Amino acid sequence: MGKVKTGIIGCGMISEIYIKNISSTFQNLEVIAVADIDLDRAKMRAAEFNIPKAYTPEELLADNDIEMVINLTIPTAHAPICLQALEAGKHVFVEKPLAVTREDGLKVLETAKSKGLYVGSAPDTFLGGGLQTCRKLIDDGWIGEPIGATAFMMGSGPESFHPNPDFFYVEGGGPMFDMGPYYLTALINLIGPITRVTGSARATYPERTIMAGPRAGETVPVEIPTHIAGVFEFANGAVGSIITSFDVWGSQLPRIEIYGTTGTLIVPDPNTFGGPIFVKRQGESEWSSVPFTHSFTENSRGIGAADMATAIRTGEANRASGELAYHVLDVMHAFLDAAETGKHIEISSGCERPAALPMNQASQFMR
Structure with a gap:
């Protein structure tokens, strides 16, 4: 099916394990560029993993070779970067939370739907x-x-x-x-x-x-x-x-x-x-x-992005989906709303329970 060419925005602490796992395990993805507001940090991460391109975020989003953006920025930048990537025609997988506000989270989902693009979000530990x-x-x-x-x-x-x-x-x-x-x-x-x-x-x-x-x-x-x-x-x-x-x-x-x-x-x-x-x-x-029935029991961050890469190529639903992430965001806000108002809060959002992975799931993340 061919690897999904990927760019990572945000070269902080969490980026190391994502890049390591993509390069060694999730063979349906290929990181071809990294970017950071600190260009020197992006260059250091690119050199560490032999990634060909080190960019500013704007340069990465302008690269037509990149199909998917993995957004590893701080929470307040999650929605803005996701929206910019979607407007640039790229699928997006973002670290948690999907956005800071419900309004921004919905905007990300609506933009992706209007453009026929995938959105995925951490955490993907539930796929371990x-x-x-x-x-x-x-x-x-x-x-x-x-x-x-x-x-x-x-x-x-x-x-x-x-x-x-x-x-x-x-x-x-x-x-x-x-x-x-x-x-x-x-x-x-x-x-x-x-x-x-x-x-x-x-x-x-x-x-x-x-x-x-x-x-x-x-x-x-x-x-x-x-x-x-x-x-x-x-x-x-x-x-x-x-x-x-x-x-x-x-x-x-x-x-x-x-x-x-x-x-x-x-x-x-x-x-x-x-x-x-x-x-x-x-x-x-x-x-x-109970012994494990499934693999990926070590630190496998990036498995959600790999699952989304498979979905992009097959047209199926991705498990660590934007809808799941938005439901989680909505519920988290509701706890704080309830604390502030002293009331029960009805949850207006919903999501499908993610499909369980088959016991031989490793094969779907290989090229």
Whole structure:
């Protein structure tokens, strides 16, 4: 079918694993150019991976050889870069979240639809071996009908390791928008779309101190909630609860658990591609460890872009789709809306539950 020629905009920390995986594993993609607002950084990344072209973002978007743009910029730049790429006639795969606002997210989807182009978005961890194994267990009836779920992302904030954590503490950041996409995308993949939410939120500290890199000791003002607790309902009737926090110094809560009519499934960290996975079924006294049914259990970031490349060539739907990402964006905003208004928020968006990957999925990402 031929490789989809790709350009990457944003040469920061996350770009390394994308380029590494595309060059070594996802052979239906070819990175032919990288770009950054800091051209020297783009040149360094291009030299590191023998990529032929290092551009400014504008130059990359003007390159007619590029079919797909992978947008790895900061959240506030996600929608503007996606829209520019779509206007230039290029398919787009963007890091999470799809956009900062619902309005911008819808604009991205509408522009892509009007031009007949694909949009995809991280997180794509739900396509890894760990979460696809969990999907198979649920689809095969191992825990019966899902009736409930819990999800907990508890940490003390990215300023402990990130040299420039400012964007985590402005609109589009915080634990819900930074880490919530992993948890909500995993849950929607496992159970289905979400129809109603409520929640409470707070910002515990007015500023954060950077602990890593050349800016260590500087403080960053906090402009968004940093501890969000929510309750939500799935279209199938299951009820979930979630906490995302940058205000917690330690926790032993599980990442995700799914409760069914005949058993419970312990789901691995949705920010990873592997395990471990445990199940306890009705009548059993002990938990059982479950081996992987699917591959891609190591850090396989870029698998969503590779799946989209296959969809571009075959005309099928991509799994880490713009519609899924917009539904997640809508739900995340709804938690904050509920906290502000003290009400339940009905979710107006929806999405198809992504198709499960076949057990031999590796073949579809090879040329």
